[in-house]
Amino acid sequence: MRIVVDAxxxxxxxxxxVAGAVMAAREFGEEIILVxxxxxxxxxxxxHDASDLPIHIHHASQVIEMEDKPGEASRNKQDSSMHVGxxxxxxxxxxxxxSAGNTGGILAVATLHTLRRIRGIKRPALGVIFPIKxxxxxxxxxxxxxxxxxxxLQFGLMGSQYVERIRKIDSxxxxxxxxxxxxxxxxxxxxxxIPLLADSGLNYxxxxxxxxxxxxxxxxxxxxxxxxxxxxxxxxxxASYMSDTIRQELTRGIFTSIGGLLARPAFIRVRxxxxxxxxxxxxxxxxxxxxxxxxxxxNAYAIKQAVGQARSAVQHDIVGAIRQGLENSLAVPANSEL
Amino acid sequence: MRIVVDAxxxxxxxxxxVAGAVMAAREFGEEIILVxxxxxxxxxxxxHDASDLPIHIHHASQVIEMEDKPGEASRNKQDSSMHVGxxxxxxxxxxxxxSAGNTGGILAVATLHTLRRIRGIKRPALGVIFPIKxxxxxxxxxxxxxxxxxxxLQFGLMGSQYVERIRKIDSxxxxxxxxxxxxxxxxxxxxxxIPLLADSGLNYxxxxxxxxxxxxxxxxxxxxxxxxxxxxxxxxxxASYMSDTIRQELTRGIFTSIGGLLARPAFIRVRxxxxxxxxxxxxxxxxxxxxxxxxxxxNAYAIKQAVGQARSAVQHDIVGAIRQGLENSLAVPANSEL
Numbered sequence: 212m213r214i215v216v217d218a219x220x221x222x223x224x225x226x227x228x229v230a231g232a233v234m235a236a237r238e239f240g241e242e243i244i245l246v247x248x249x250x251x252x253x254x255x256x257x258x259h260d261a262s263d264l265p266i267h268i269h270h271a272s273q274v275i276e277m278e279d280k281p282g283e284a285s286r287n288k289q290d291s292s293m294h295v296g297x298x299x300x301x302x303x304x305x306x307x308x309x310s311a312g313n314t315g316g317i318l319a320v321a322t323l324h325t326l327r328r329i330r331g332i333k334r335p336a337l338g339v340i341f342p343i344k345x346x347x348x349x350x351x352x353x354x355x356x357x358x359x360x361x362x363x364l365q366f367g368l369m370g371s372q373y374v375e376r377i378r379k380i381d382s383x384x385x386x387x388x389x390x391x392x393x394x395x396x397x398x399x400x401x402x403x404x405i406p407l408l409a410d411s412g413l414n415y416x417x418x419x420x421x422x423x424x425x426x427x428x429x430x431x432x433x434x435x436x437x438x439x440x441x442x443x444x445x446x447x448x449x450a451s452y453m454s455d456t457i458r459q460e461l462t463r464g465i466f467t468s469i470g471g472l473l474a475r476p477a478f479i480r481v482r483x484x485x486x487x488x489x490x491x492x493x494x495x496x497x498x499x500x501x502x503x504x505x506x507x508x509x510n511a512y513a514i515k516q517a518v519g520q521a522r523s524a525v526q527h528d529i530v531g532a533i534r535q536g537l538e539n540s541l542a543v544p545a546n547s548e549l
Numbered sequence: 550m551r552i553v554v555d556a557x558x559x560x561x562x563x564x565x566x567v568a569g570a571v572m573a574a575r576e577f578g579e580e581i582i583l584v585x586x587x588x589x590x591x592x593x594x595x596x597h598d599a600s601d602l603p604i605h606i607h608h609a610s611q612v613i614e615m616e617d618k619p620g621e622a623s624r625n626k627q628d629s630s631m632h633v634g635x636x637x638x639x640x641x642x643x644x645x646x647x648s649a650g651n652t653g654g655i656l657a658v659a660t661l662h663t664l665r666r667i668r669g670i671k672r673p674a675l676g677v678i679f680p681i682k683x684x685x686x687x688x689x690x691x692x693x694x695x696x697x698x699x700x701x702l703q704f705g706l707m708g709s710q711y712v713e714r715i716r717k718i719d720s721x722x723x724x725x726x727x728x729x730x731x732x733x734x735x736x737x738x739x740x741x742x743i744p745l746l747a748d749s750g751l752n753y754x755x756x757x758x759x760x761x762x763x764x765x766x767x768x769x770x771x772x773x774x775x776x777x778x779x780x781x782x783x784x785x786x787x788a789s790y791m792s793d794t795i796r797q798e799l800t801r802g803i804f805t806s807i808g809g810l811l812a813r814p815a816f817i818r819v820r821x822x823x824x825x826x827x828x829x830x831x832x833x834x835x836x837x838x839x840x841x842x843x844x845x846x847x848n849a850y851a852i853k854q855a856v857g858q859a860r861s862a863v864q865h866d867i868v869g870a871i872r873q874g875l876e877n878s879l880a881v882p883a884n885s886e887l
Binding site for chain 2: 280343344353356357388389390395396397398399401420421422424425426435436437438440441442444445446447448449450451452453456457460461463464466467469470471472473474475476477478480481484485
């Protein structure tokens with residue numbers, strides 16, 4: 212298997228990206244293709260003991276930066292590391308693509324310029340594995356700010372296929388993320404999506420509130436990309452705010468400071484459990500290839516984890532699973548019970 | 550001043566509601582009118598040393614329960630504690646109404662059957678004070694699942710007036726809560742609201758992400774009620790999930806347990822700082838009267854705090870401030886720069 216790692220992705224590229232690729236090559240033994248500025252990658256690679264690892268470099272002369280406007284950059288920087296890397300996947304010279312770069316850029320290059328949508332998929336979506344114990348998926352978490360009910364149906368289908376294959380859960384519980392579980396709750400989008408999900412053949416378990424989602428009440432929570440993005444970012448922000456507040460309060464007295472020191476292993480375990488870096492990245496589902504999108508702030512470990520995720524998605528043929536799931540769902544006539 | 554407390558509001562009414570009213574009468578010295586089942590309220594009142602406090606009972610024969618459908622119940626239970634209490638405010642026999650009951654019920658009874666909208670206000674909204682250090686307001690957090698750009702403009706105006714008067718902040722910073730700060734981010738609703746806010750005469754500081762909101766980047770964050778509700782619930786859920794996880798991890802070893810004990814005062818301070826009960830309730834802004842909506846799980850302390858909030862809103866004439874703010878904003882021609 213060959214996995215492309217975008218060396219020019221993360222906020223402080225190519226350091227974490229290359230270091231993550233090295234860790235991944237060592238841990239998984241798969242071939243890694245580092246795409247980006249060859250000279251810069253060489254420099255980084257020399258800092259690691261990587262000469263015996265199956266790592267190759269594929270030069271790309273341009274970089275889509277975080278500040279770039281996705282639409283423009285995806286049209287104008289045809290030799291960006293994203294274009295070059297995703298073309299390798301499209302042309303079957305690689306099996307998956309991992310990047311911590313500009314999310315909008317990855318979406319545009321993958322969807323409009325290289326891999327393109329799976330036939331029948333209206334909108335590819337980002338599915339994020341929530342960093343809580345039960346590891347549920349939230350989909351879409353940012354690819355589509357404005358959605359139609361049919362998109363949500365397909366997000367549910369794609370999320371369900373992913374979770375079923377990767378986490379080996381039989382008929383995963385799919386829910387709509389909403390402001391209440393009772394009938395009549397939700398905005399218009401949610402209300403219109405309910406009958407589609409209920410009729411879909413998926414294991415639709417109803418509407419779910421954040422409280423139940425955080426406690427593992429569904430394996431896949433479906434939402435539009437605007438709400439999903441705010442929910443994910445709120446969760447991250449509150450977790451980090453709480454950590455900081457606890458740290459501050461612990462250092463306000465001698466006894467609490469000693470207590471904090473003694474309790475340190477517990478805090479480390481909590482941090483590890485809730486660390487977004489642990490889950491790696493977000494799969495972009497609905498395009499003709501495996502794409503894992505990492506946070507711009509990813510460290511080497513997060514990149515390595517994302518390569519592991521990509522590898523697992525290839526092994527379980529997630530693209531084939533989505534194609535198959537879509538065919539099966541189209542075989543069920545819509546509103547078959549009406 | 551006379552403040553109505555809905556004795557039949559909270560999940561376990563009338564216990565916390567009456568206890569909160571007693572605490573409030575004692576602390577603030579204002580007259581409290583407990584509305585609800587007289588016999589039940591009498592029983593509860595006897596548990597407190599309240600005979601010398603300025604507390605009155607006003608009987609109401611019906612209760613809008615948490616399971617009731619708001620629209621139906623607000624039409625059919627015209628003698629509910631909500632109807633009776635809000636009528637007292639409407640008829641100037643009381644100055645404010647506090648309830649921990651069915652939120653949809655309070656909205657319906659206040660907006661459609663008693664106080665009604667302030668002239669010119671399209672949709673009343675719930676503004677919640679976020680339980681973080683800077684105490685910013687998130688508005689709307691659940692009254693309007695589907696919004697138009699003009700509603701968001703008015704939410705900003707109402708939130709700004711509230712925060713300016715209550716927190717004594719000159720021209721509060723108003724932001725739109727969005728999935729990114731850059732130009733081009735946001736869903737259609739946000740994108741259409743941006744020029745309205747920018748042109749409004751409010752101190753509009755742009756789009757804000759949850760991270761900046763949690764760090765005090767705005768005094769008022771404007772959102773539709775669906776997103777706002779999910780953001781608030783996600784914040785509460787993650788905070789409670791983290792507390793539980795920390796507690797579990799602390800008890801997994803003898804040293805961490807001792808550490809946890811020593812650090813306990815710090816945890817208590819953190820919990821108090823982030824406790825939604827501290828901030829009391831959410832003001833319903835845009836109706837002709839002061840209404841504070843509390844969480845169904847409110848304890849007596851939260852009810853007392855909400856009475857304090859109501860008192861402060863009366864003292865600062867929030868309804869008058871919103872009316873005035875609306876008039877001033879209408880005096881500014883829309884799109885005056887075009």
